[in-house]
Amino acid sequence: MSTVARVIKGSLVSLALASSVCLAQQTGSYQLNGQEMVFILLLVALVIGGWVGYEWIRKGRAV
Numbered sequence: 001m002s003t004v005a006r007v008i009k010g011s012l013v014s015l016a017l018a019s020s021v022c023l024a025q026q027t028g029s030y031q032l033n034g035q036e037m038v039f040i041l042l043l044v045a046l047v048i049g050g051w052v053g054y055e056w057i058r059k060g061r062a063v
Contacts, residue, residue, distance in 0.1 A: 014044050
Protein backbone atom coordinates (compact mmCIF):
# COMPACT_ATOMS: atom_id res chain seq x y z
CA MET A 1 0.00 0.00 0.00
CA SER A 2 1.40 3.38 -0.94
CA THR A 3 1.99 6.17 1.55
CA VAL A 4 -0.78 8.30 0.06
CA ALA A 5 -3.24 5.44 0.40
CA ARG A 6 -2.17 4.91 4.02
CA VAL A 7 -2.61 8.61 4.80
CA ILE A 8 -6.06 8.66 3.21
CA LYS A 9 -7.06 5.49 5.03
CA GLY A 10 -5.79 6.87 8.34
CA SER A 11 -7.61 10.15 7.76
CA LEU A 12 -10.86 8.35 7.02
CA VAL A 13 -10.50 6.16 10.10
CA SER A 14 -9.77 9.17 12.31
CA LEU A 15 -12.70 11.05 10.78
CA ALA A 16 -15.01 8.11 11.50
CA LEU A 17 -13.74 7.93 15.09
CA ALA A 18 -14.17 11.67 15.57
CA SER A 19 -17.73 11.56 14.24
CA SER A 20 -18.59 8.64 16.53
CA VAL A 21 -17.13 10.55 19.48
CA CYS A 22 -19.22 13.58 18.52
CA LEU A 23 -22.36 11.45 18.35
CA ALA A 24 -21.56 9.87 21.70
CA GLN A 25 -21.00 13.30 23.22
CA GLN A 26 -24.32 14.58 21.88
CA THR A 27 -26.26 11.67 23.32
CA GLY A 28 -24.36 11.55 26.63
CA SER A 29 -24.84 13.66 29.71
CA TYR A 30 -21.66 15.66 29.05
CA GLN A 31 -21.23 17.69 25.87
CA LEU A 32 -18.01 19.19 24.56
CA ASN A 33 -17.90 22.92 24.16
CA GLY A 34 -16.20 24.58 21.19
CA GLN A 35 -12.81 24.99 22.83
CA GLU A 36 -12.61 21.32 23.85
CA MET A 37 -13.65 20.20 20.36
CA VAL A 38 -10.94 22.37 18.76
CA PHE A 39 -8.38 20.94 21.19
CA ILE A 40 -9.33 17.35 20.32
CA LEU A 41 -9.26 18.06 16.58
CA LEU A 42 -5.83 19.70 16.88
CA LEU A 43 -4.60 16.74 18.90
CA VAL A 44 -5.82 14.31 16.22
CA ALA A 45 -4.22 16.45 13.50
CA LEU A 46 -0.93 16.50 15.44
CA VAL A 47 -0.94 12.72 15.82
CA ILE A 48 -1.69 12.18 12.12
CA GLY A 49 0.95 14.74 11.12
CA GLY A 50 3.54 13.12 13.36
CA TRP A 51 2.78 9.70 11.94
CA VAL A 52 3.01 10.97 8.35
CA GLY A 53 6.30 12.75 9.15
CA TYR A 54 7.69 9.61 10.76
CA GLU A 55 6.77 7.49 7.74
CA TRP A 56 8.23 10.11 5.39
CA ILE A 57 11.55 10.22 7.27
CA ARG A 58 11.66 6.42 7.53
CA LYS A 59 11.04 5.99 3.81
CA GLY A 60 13.63 8.68 3.01
CA ARG A 61 16.35 6.95 5.01
CA ALA A 62 15.55 3.54 3.54
CA VAL A 63 16.05 4.75 -0.05
